[in-house]
Amino acid sequence: MIKTTFLKYTVLALGICLALPSVAAPLDTGGLRLDKVVLVMRHGIRPATDTAALQSWSAKPWPAFDVADGQLTDHGRAAIVLLGQWQRGLLDSLGLFKAGQCPPAQAAYVWSSPVARTQATSAALVQGMFPGCNVPVNHAQKSQDRLFHATENGLAPLDPARTKAAILHAMGGSLDAARERYAAPVLAMQHVVGVPSTCEQKTCALSEQPWALKEKVGVVKLSSPLGVGAGMSETFRMQYAEGLPLDQVAFGQGRSAEEVSRLMALRSAKYELSNHVPYIAQRGASQLLGQILLALQPTAAGSPPGTQWLAFVGHDTNIAQLRTLLGFDWKIAEYPENDAAPGGTLLFERWVDDHTGEQFVSVAYVAQSMDQLRSLSNAPPYQVQYPGYAGKALMPLKGFVAEMEKRIDPSATEVQQYLSQ
The missing domain is CATH 3.40.50.1240 (Phosphoglycerate mutase-like)
Structure with missing residues (x-):
């Protein structure tokens, strides 16, 4: 049995020490084995999506980035690679993968928003986690994506x-x-x-x-x-x-x-009046939260690919709406409260007690600080633990699924189609 607590929080120690006092105490997973990770990541650093719109309200010229509006920068790509390397090191230490080896077939899967910056972020994450392993980045066509853009593409229209x-x-x-x-x-x-x-x-x-x-x-x-x-x-x-x-x-x-x-x-x-509004968040994120819950359940029908590591790479709107549905507040470094940082990640981990067969889930938000991003630091990112829907950060899987299903609007969900590996 892996001594998970010591290994995990030796790796995270620097990030925890640097973080502000609102960061939760380390999660005690002693006696448990990590057997599944599902994550939702925001894309990395980009310029404005419409510099001309900003310029129309400014007397000063906006400095140019080295890439076109809305695209992942080279610096942003490098920061995501570092985040991937950190995560791979953590998962190797916990025994999910074998250090220095490509994951087994059917062990890792990435589903990206169809937007170019999220696909580029996905590729950088894979490069950091699984270098040379040919783990593909999968996505729907832009007009058909109803997972990351449920409201815009007609799955979850908002009642005026x-x-x-x-x-x-x-x-x-x-x-x-x-x-x-x-x-x-x-x-x-x-x-x-x-x-x-x-x-x-x-x-x-x-x-x-x-x-x-x-x-x-x-x-x-x-x-x-x-x-x-x-x-x-x-x-x-x-x-x-x-x-x-x-x-x-x-x-x-x-x-x-x-x-x-x-x-x-x-x-x-802006987020207080949009993606953090409960009604808007529930409509926009029910499909994504539903897919996360299906992925965490061992034998659920119609689930996403049943890989040990599953990544959904999208946008700050996805993070913000999921945060609202979860009821999860965080404060990372100097960022404003509940901010969705570039590359910031909601991390869902499934743990198992091999003696009893009981399964548990933990949720955390992980992000590099602004200074870590600026300097391309390889120090561990900051991490805030979800305190749990009933005050326990390590939650029985069945209880977590049952509670989160109450927060989903079934009329804003559908059977999700994925590309086969």
């Missing part, structure tokens, strides 16, 4: 009335309440980016952008400064993580991870 009510509740009851709540961070962002002298909008000042809930063809969207402001916040974080010169990060206002984090308030605000 319920969406409006849910967003207004998150706002504090009204658009005016939200405008007042977020006025200070909007003005702070405007101070950083400036106000352009000319623009195509009715107003050139971010703080003067009107707030409205608009419905078009049955889809409700929030129009406000938060959309572009969140994009600015995220791009500042990506600039720092990418290693851009500090006089370019947030136009010289992001010279440390702490300074960058303070400029991310509008990103947090």
Whole structure:
């Protein structure tokens, strides 16, 4: 029997020591054997997905990355490789794989969002974990992906009335309440980016952008400064993580991870009014959570490929919505609370007691800090343990599945099709 506790947390020791006090105590898995890992990862470092949109609200020119908008950078690829190497070392120490060897046939499977940056992230993760092993990256066609893009592609459309009510509740009851709540961070962002002298909008000042809930063809969207402001916040974080010169990060206002984090308030605000709203999260993530639960069950019909290691590689929206369904709060290094970091990963581990046959599951969020990303540090990432739905981090598998199934909207799920290995 592998002495899992010592091995696992020797590997994680540095990450735990560096982490903030909110990080949970190490999980005691003594006497248990790890026999399955399912993970959900966000893609790595990228430029803005639409630099022109940010520029239209800025008086200052945005610095360029070395790749096109929305694509994984070379630096981001290297950071994901390091994350993969760390994870492989951990899993080797726990006996899931044999050190230095390719996984056996049918032992590892990757299912990616069809977006290019997630496919590139998947390839980097495989390179770090299984170098030279030809583990393929699988994905659906973009228009057919209803796992990572369930709402956009028609599996889980949002009811307009319920969406409006849910967003207004998150706002504090009204658009005016939200405008007042977020006025200070909007003005702070405007101070950083400036106000352009000319623009195509009715107003050139971010703080003067009107707030409205608009419905078009049955889809409700929030129009406000938060959309572009969140994009600015995220791009500042990506600039720092990418290693851009500090006089370019947030136009010289992001010279440390702490300074960058303070400029991310509008990103947090956007998520408070979207993917962290329970109704929106439940509709968007029920299919993905359902697939995770199927994967964790040994003999469930219609499950994903029954591999020892299964990776779903998607987007921050997927992480945020799953976090909301789980009821899992975290704080990683300097990031804002509940932030979905580049390469950040929800890690589901299945443990077995070989004497009794009992199975357990643990869940953690793992991410490299901004400084680890910037320096391409090979130190272990930070880790926060899910405290469990009933206050126990190591949960009986049957109980975990039963509890999480209550949180799934069955009308937002379907039989998922995977490519065969």
